[in-house]
Amino acid sequence: xxxxxxxxxxxxxxxxxxxVRYGGNTTCIEIRTDLNELIIIxxxxxxxxxxxxxxxxxxxxxxxxxxxxxWDHIQGLPFFIPNFIPGNTLRLHGAFDPVSGKGVExxxxxxxxxxxxxxxxxxxxxxxxxxxxxxxxxxxxxxxxVTPFLMNHPVVDFxxxxxxxxxxxxxxxxxxxxxxIYETHEPDYAEYQSFIDEKTASVLHAMSGVxxxxxxxxxxxxxxxxxxxxxxxxxxxxxxxxKQAGAKLLYCTHHEPTRSDDALEAVFAKxxxxxPRKAGDPEYRLAREGESYEF
Ligand SMILES: [Zn+2]
Ligand SMILES: [Zn+2]
Numbered sequence: 577x578x579x580x581x582x583x584x585x586x587x588x589x590x591x592x593x594x595x596v597r598y599g600g601n602t603t604c605i606e607i608r609t610d611l612n613e614l615i616i617i618x619x620x621x622x623x624x625x626x627x628x629x630x631x632x633x634x635x636x637x638x639x640x641x642x643x644x645x646x647w648d649h650i651q652g653l654p655f656f657i658p659n660f661i662p663g664n665t666l667r668l669h670g671a672f673d674p675v676s677g678k679g680v681e682x683x684x685x686x687x688x689x690x691x692x693x694x695x696x697x698x699x700x701x702x703x704x705x706x707x708x709x710x711x712x713x714x715x716x717x718x719x720x721x722v723t724p725f726l727m728n729h730p731v732v733d734f735x736x737x738x739x740x741x742x743x744x745x746x747x748x749x750x751x752x753x754x755x756x757i758y759e760t761h762e763p764d765y766a767e768y769q770s771f772i773d774e775k776t777a778s779v780l781h782a783m784s785g786v787x788x789x790x791x792x793x794x795x796x797x798x799x800x801x802x803x804x805x806x807x808x809x810x811x812x813x814x815x816x817x818x819k820q821a822g823a824k825l826l827y828c829t830h831h832e833p834t835r836s837d838d839a840l841e842a843v844f845a846k847x848x849x850x851x852p853r854k855a856g857d858p859e860y861r862l863a864r865e866g867e868s869y870e871f
Contacts, residue, residue, distance in 0.1 A: 577610060577743035577871055578606075578607070578608040578868055578869070578871075579606070579607055579788055579790070579827075579868065579869050579871075580605070580606040580607075580868035580869075581599075581604075581622075581829070581863045581865055581866065581867050581868070582601060582604040582625055582626040582865060583599065583601035583604035583605075583618075583620040583623070583652075583865060584599055584601070584603070584622075584830070584831055584865050585598075585599065585600055585603075585620075585831050585833055586602070586603070586750075586792075586808070586830035586831060586833060587648050587830075587832075587833050588602070588648060588833050589602050589620075589621045589648075589833075590833040594836035594837060595836060595837055596837065597837040598831060598837050598862065598863075598864045598865060599864065599865020599866065601620060601622035601624075601625070602620030602621045602622060602648035602652075603617075603618040603620040603622065603649050603829070603830065604616065604619060604621070604622030604652060605617040605618065605622075605747065605790065606626055607720075607745065609718060609719050609740040609741065610741045610743075611718065611740075613717065613719060613720060613740075614630075614637070614638055615639050615641065615720060615722070615738060616638055616639065616641070617643070617736060617747050618640075618641070618642060618650075618747075619640055619650050619651070619652045619653040619656065619683075620648050620649050620650070620652055621648075622865065623640075623652035623655070624652045624655045624656070624657075627652075627656045627658060630657070630658055631657065631658075634661060634664060635658075635661075635663035635665075637664070637665040637667065638658060638666050638667065639667050640656075640668050641669045641670070641722065641724075641736050642671075642680060642683055642734075643670075643727075643734050643747070643749025643750065644670075644671070644729060644731050644732060644749055644750065645683050645731060646731065649750075651687070653668075653683065653684055654684075654687050654688060654693045659702045659704065660695075660701055660702070662701040662702070664703070665702060665703045665704075665705065666703070666704045666705070667704075667705045667707060668680055668707070669706075669707045669709055669722075670683060670709065671708070671711075671734050672710075672732070673731070675731070679706060679708035680707065680709075681706040684697065684704070684706075685697070709734065711725060711726045711734070712724070712725060719740045719741060720738050720739065720740040721738070721739045721740070722736055722737070723736070723737045723782070724736055725737065725778070725779070725782040727749050727750070728751055728752050728775065728807070729749065729750045729751060729752065729807040730805075730806075733750055734749055735747060735748045735749050735779070735782060735783075736749075737782055737783070743787050743871055744785070744786040744787050745786055745788040745789075745790065746782060746783045746786045746788075746789050746790070746821075747790045748790065748791045748792050748809070748814075749792070750794075750807050751791070751808070751809050752792075752804075752805070752807045752808050752809055753776070753779075753809060753813045753817075754771075754776070755804065755805075756768050756772055779817065780817065780820055780821050783821035783823060784822060785822045787824050787825065788823070788825050788869065788871065789814075789818050789821065789823035789825070789826045790826075790827045790829055790863065791809060791826060792808050792814065792829065792830045793809060793810060793811045794808035794809065794830050794832050795810045795811075795832065796810060796811060796812075796843055796846075797810050797812045811828055811843070812847070812851075814826060815851050815858075815860065818860075819857060819858060823858045825858055825859045825860075825861065825869070826858045826861070827869075828844070828860065829863035831862075831863075840862065841862075844862050847860070
């Protein structure tokens with residue numbers, strides 16, 4: 577299996593000299609099974625350069641898994657070049673949105689409104705299909721088994737576990753470890769805590785023993801204090817997940833858009849210092865646009 581990062585930035589694309597090493601594109605990850613089957617996770621702006629790289633292997637069937645409908649995870653979709661070329665298939669997978677009452681087709685139709693994009697879906701030349709997924713119901717994409725898990729974010733957000741040929745990867749999407757909203761002395765604390773413990777156990781089960789865990793590490797623990805409830809994790813929370821789940825390698829992603837490459841490396845150096853690796857601990861890396869990892 578191979579994982580390649582095409583977009584590692586959170587919230588908004590952040591190109592420029594200060595982010596050129598880790599990249600400014602928003603979330604997009606290319607997965608290849610050992611049979612070279614293509615799975616794409618999220619369609620942030622990174623899907624545009626990925627789609628350019630696919631022009632050498634047309635026609636393609638692109639199975640795209642959408643974690644959630646926030647812009648930074650979908651905004652590259654109208655610019656996926658194979659959409660405009662006959663013979664290609666784009667198969668979009670994602671959650672049902674209880675707020676709008678619509679399935680994953682909405683992440684395309686909203687963006688293709690004529691006020692925002694000049695080409696209508698009917699004019700696109702590729703075959704475009706929509707598959708609305710249910711939590712914890714696996715689907716088969718070629719040799720890969722894909723299972724969506726509900727994560728914790730202000731909108732419905734799927735983390736995805738992908739398994740093929742004995743290898744596995746889990747992507748959290750945007751995820752904030754659930755927090756108890758009550759103080760320990762309040763009467764509802766215990767009941768809420770048991771709900772959180774259940775949720776944590778289900779997230780750890782979803783990640784359990786993966787070769788590669790790709791996790792939302794938007795903030796440092798110090799920054800997190802003023803950003804509770806925004807739906808994002810920290811380096812520390814993701815390292816704890818990786819350790820407890822027995823992941824082999826953690827890629828930290830969804831880099832904060834105002835963080836320069838130098839600042840990101842400084843923050844990460846401190847994180848590594850705070851989490852010295854013992855035997856059996858996962859390896860920790862920063863996700864970087866253009867980096868691929870084969871396992
Ligand atoms: Zn995001
Ligand atoms: Zn989000």
